[in-house]
Amino acid sequence: MTSCGNVPIFKDGRGCGSCFELKCTKPEACSGEPTIVTITDKNEEPIAAYHFDLSGHAFGTMAKKGQEQKLRDAGEVEIKFRRVKCKYPEGTKVNFHVEKGSSPNYLALVVKFLQGDGDVVAVDIKPKGKDKWIELKESWGAVWRIDTPDKLIGPFSVRYTTEGGTKTVAEDVIPEGWKPDTSYETKDL
Structure with missing residues (x-):
C-alpha cells in the first residue's frame, strides 16, 4: 500500500513514511471507498498540484470489486485525499x-x-x-x-x-x- 508523491507530498524526503487516505471519484470503476497509502518515494510528473503515483495493489484497492484491472487501465483518476496518522498492524515495531x-x-x-x-x-x-x-x-x-x-x-x-x-x-x-x-x-x- 505504497505511493510516490510529488514535491508538496514528498517534501524533499521528509514526507517519506507519511500516510494519506485516498478515494477516487472518477471513472465509474472507482468504489468511492477510502484506502490508506504510505509515501515511499518522489514522483516529479507535473500532472497536478498534488500527484500520487500508486503501486498497482494500492491502485486496485480503490476499485469496485472485480473492476481492479479496469481502474488500473484508466491510468489517471480523480481522487480526494487527506493526510492521516499512520497505523501499522499491531506488533509492528519501529x-x-x-x-x-x-x-x-x-x-x-x-x-x-x-x-x-x-x-x-x-x-x-x-x-x-x-x-x-x-x-x-x-x-x-x-x-x-x-x-x-x-x-x-x-x-x-x-x-x-x-x-x-x-x-x-x-x-x-x-x-x-x-x-x-x-x-x-x-x-x-
Whole structure:
C-alpha cells in the first residue's frame, strides 16, 4: 500500500513514511471507498498540484470489486485525499535501517514504520554511557547521517522527532558490532 508523491507530498524526503487516505471519484470503476497509502518515494510528473503515483495493489484497492484491472487501465483518476496518522498492524515495531556504506566513521539511518505522524524531522544518536546527543544531518530522502573522525562503536540510543513535535527515544536500539545494510527494531516504546 505504497505511493510516490510529488514535491508538496514528498517534501524533499521528509514526507517519506507519511500516510494519506485516498478515494477516487472518477471513472465509474472507482468504489468511492477510502484506502490508506504510505509515501515511499518522489514522483516529479507535473500532472497536478498534488500527484500520487500508486503501486498497482494500492491502485486496485480503490476499485469496485472485480473492476481492479479496469481502474488500473484508466491510468489517471480523480481522487480526494487527506493526510492521516499512520497505523501499522499491531506488533509492528519501529525499525532503524543502517544504510549500505555505513562505517565506523559514517553512519546513515532510515527510520521506518512510525505510528502516528510518520514524518521524521530530526534524528540524534547517543552512545551508551554518554550524556550528550549527537545530531544527525539530513542526507537525502529519508536518510539521516553523521560523518565523524571518532569511531561509532555502539550500542546507540536513537531519538527521533516527528513533524508533529513528538520526540521518541529508542534505548540501545543499534547494538555494539552493528553492520551496514541491516535493520534493528525497537524492543517496545
